[in-house]
Amino acid sequence: MANKNFTTLFSESLDQSDLSAKQQAVLRASLELFSQKGFDRTSTRDIADRAAVSEGTVYKQFKTKDGILKAILEPFIHQVLPKAVTEFIVDMSQSTTPTIDEFLEIAVKNRMQFALDNRQQLRILLQEITRDANLVSLISKEAVNIINSPLGNFIRKYQEDGQLVDWPLQRIIQYIFGTVLTYLLPKVLAGGELDIDKASKETVEFVMGGLKPTK
Template identity: 45%
Template sequence: MQVNNVETLFQKTLQDSDLTAKQQAVLSVSLNLFAAQGFDRTSTSEIAQAAGVSEGTVFKQFKTKDGILRAIIDPVLDQVIPMAATEFMTEIDAAKITDFENFLSYVLEDRMTFALENQQQIKVFAQEIIRQPSLIQVLLNKVQTLITSKVGDIFRNFQASGQLVDWPVSQIARYIVGTIVSYVLPQILFQLDTNFDVKQASHDAAKFLARGLAPEK
């Protein structure tokens, strides 16, 4: 079972861009600082110093401090998410998993890994959402059309095969996402377990969800 490695995706974004080494340093350092201490608590001079460049250089490429933030978030929105989503859906299709609990286990592990490997970007993203809730709409819009029909189909398949309760898609998705979040969020915010067992966790959670979402007798 192959799992998305999105750690590479940020670096891939860096490499794909025609940014100089210094500009990449600026972006990379900004990601870490924004994640660690928040956008507002990070000054551009701090970024310059940490990146080992002059203050002018920080603005040469990204124009404004907000430009840096967008340079971090936009790829997530524009490329990472859709790409991941497509990849993800394709993989699911390819896997042709017919057992619902196995399906869940696969999905949970994949998404937990994704989240844990992109902690920094997610943290920055989360902070930004608090400030600008409309972001989540943008995100949803991008993923929704892509996923909805697909997910709907998948759910309907499992419902047809008598493995999934006949609730609205949104409700079922809510419980699944909520369960993922309940594992991942604490890990991201505070490093509780440094060696968090994704496999075990996704297995446990899949079992719980499969039963909670089983059709009523």
């Protein structure tokens, strides 16, 4: 167990049920501190103090400080994020074929709840992504998976119905993700309460409206 690296440990299971209490404590403390102060400005002593363990225990559980960051971000990118997309698709395919507007509104609402549930991870990701090229490539790979997933078929269906502009899949996903990122994420990351229904309605109006008057 000691010589097993933690990427492996986490890709085996995300549900954290086979993580020891100490490991969970260290990860929870790190998540809070990295999210609040940033990775560089959080010391391993800070982590140990907040987790109420010794610094030695931190290093018993995680070989390096970078290892803790990996243990937080990799499962988030590889499992939590794709899982959120998958669940959304299941929801959608169970509903009676909605319009693209209804589709988008549910999509945004789901993404928003997901973002709220993962505020801290998203904050860390956004901070570290600017200086770790490896993170960018990790996310790109997951984006390809999403494009090749049932979500792709769903979008193609709306294109055939003429409800959606005939852009390449990748570009549409970039547009949706990008706009949601620009419009919604700052509100989510700001903290505090948020009216999900209202905010997702506004976002859809924002995304769909474009700039040209519809009259």
